[in-house]
Amino acid sequence: MKCGRCRAPAVIEVRRHNAGYCRECFVRHCREQVRRAIDHFHMIEPGERVLVAVSGGKDSLGLWQLLRDLGYDADGLYLGLGIGQYSDTSGRHVRDFAAERDWTLLEIDLVAEYGFDVQDGSLAAKRAPCSACGMSKRHIFNEAATRHGYDVLATGHNLDDEAAVLLGNVLRWETELLGRQHPVLPAAPGFARKVKPLIRLGERELAAYCVLTNIDYIVEECPMAGGNRHLGYKNTLNEIEERSPGTKAAFVFGFLERAHERFMVEIGDARDQLRPCAVCGAPTPADVCAFCRMRARAVGEPLGVRSVS
Amino acid sequence: MRVVLRNPKRELDVPAPRNVGHLLRDLEIVAESVIVIRNDTLATNDERLSDDDVVEIRPVTSGGAS
Numbered sequence: 001m002k003c004g005r006c007r008a009p010a011v012i013e014v015r016r017h018n019a020g021y022c023r024e025c026f027v028r029h030c031r032e033q034v035r036r037a038i039d040h041f042h043m044i045e046p047g048e049r050v051l052v053a054v055s056g057g058k059d060s061l062g063l064w065q066l067l068r069d070l071g072y073d074a075d076g077l078y079l080g081l082g083i084g085q086y087s088d089t090s091g092r093h094v095r096d097f098a099a100e101r102d103w104t105l106l107e108i109d110l111v112a113e114y115g116f117d118v119q120d121g122s123l124a125a126k127r128a129p130c131s132a133c134g135m136s137k138r139h140i141f142n143e144a145a146t147r148h149g150y151d152v153l154a155t156g157h158n159l160d161d162e163a164a165v166l167l168g169n170v171l172r173w174e175t176e177l178l179g180r181q182h183p184v185l186p187a188a189p190g191f192a193r194k195v196k197p198l199i200r201l202g203e204r205e206l207a208a209y210c211v212l213t214n215i216d217y218i219v220e221e222c223p224m225a226g227g228n229r230h231l232g233y234k235n236t237l238n239e240i241e242e243r244s245p246g247t248k249a250a251f252v253f254g255f256l257e258r259a260h261e262r263f264m265v266e267i268g269d270a271r272d273q274l275r276p277c278a279v280c281g282a283p284t285p286a287d288v289c290a291f292c293r294m295r296a297r298a299v300g301e302p303l304g305v306r307s308v309s
Numbered sequence: 310m311r312v313v314l315r316n317p318k319r320e321l322d323v324p325a326p327r328n329v330g331h332l333l334r335d336l337e338i339v340a341e342s343v344i345v346i347r348n349d350t351l352a353t354n355d356e357r358l359s360d361d362d363v364v365e366i367r368p369v370t371s372g373g374a375s
Binding site: 001010011012013015020023057058059160203204206207208211212219220221222225231234235238239241242 | 315316339340341342343344346350351352353354355367368369370371
């Protein structure tokens with residue numbers, strides 16, 4: 001197979017684009033896709049400070065590299081989740097990556113800072129581990145971005161992630177979640193702007209990008225993700241994509257262009273009705289936010305003990 | 310040839326099929342869900358294989374719901 005751009009030998013085929021790429025043209029393709037996503041959805045304005053949530057996986061490390069290559073002022077944020085050997089290894093990948101490039105990395109440890117790990121939170125909140133983990137990440141990432149004065153919080157959600165979440169939301173007609181599913185969540189009081197610059201790249205492209213640019217990411221899967229519903233949706237979508245290349249992109253971008261706006265009415269003015277959490281000060285529709293309720297149950301403290309630091 | 314699989318990491322010794330695409334088909338692996346690495350770089354589906362090759366088939370699907 002030849003590179004569709006320069007006719008050199010190809011190293012990867014992307015069937016969605018009906019094209020093969022050599023190393024150099026593929027790296028350029030990845031940068032172009034991120035550039036197009038940022039510009040089209042107005043994700044990052046010139047001069048803004050970006051905080052990239054990095055896990056040690058291919059998507060977040062690839063995103064950090066791509067944003068820096070495109071000239072953005074982007075620092076990293078790593079959250080240690082207390083998942084045993086997996087967290088030790090993922091933290092090492094992130095620290096090595098940042099140190100090799102002399103880039104700024106902020107670190108927060110869930111156990112040291114908040115007194116519980118993902119397993120504790122999962123049991124306390126009676127949520128699946130991925131749900132407790134996701135809630136912790138959303139809360140802590142936003143808190144760190146606002147506290148440290150970043151304009152934008154960027155996450156490594158890719159096309160496959162968005163397609164799987166969209167499929168899950170459609171299968172259960174989660175109309176409010178469909179209204180919220182967008183690659184940009186605007187800033188609001190207490191909220192940093194949240195963006196997903198990898199929405200035009202599939203996770204196979206991100207893995208290939210990391211291999212071709214020598215980014216040493218953690219290949220092992222999180223031990224708590226086994227049996228996760230979204231992994232099942234991804235497998236199903238990949239089987240469809242194999243038979244009909246381009247389906248995942250058509251699904252996600254068709255939704256964003258032709259259907260998303262119809263579900264925005266479901267969100268209503270929910271953000272206007274938020275008030276500060278009595279414990280941490282983060283915006284919440286309740287007296288105490290869901291994260292602080294989970295933390296209090298996990299550590300066995302009554303609500304309201306932990307003051308805002 | 311030797312095939313390295315991940316999550317969990319394990320190895321298989323199989324007769325080399327004609328190319329990477331045939332290898333994935335023989336192992337019933339969906340090509341969209343993996344990258345294939347030979348000699349430290351990526352290999353496309355039409356690349357020919359020989360019995361001396363060591364090939365890693367690395368899954369790309371990751372992450373929980375958040």
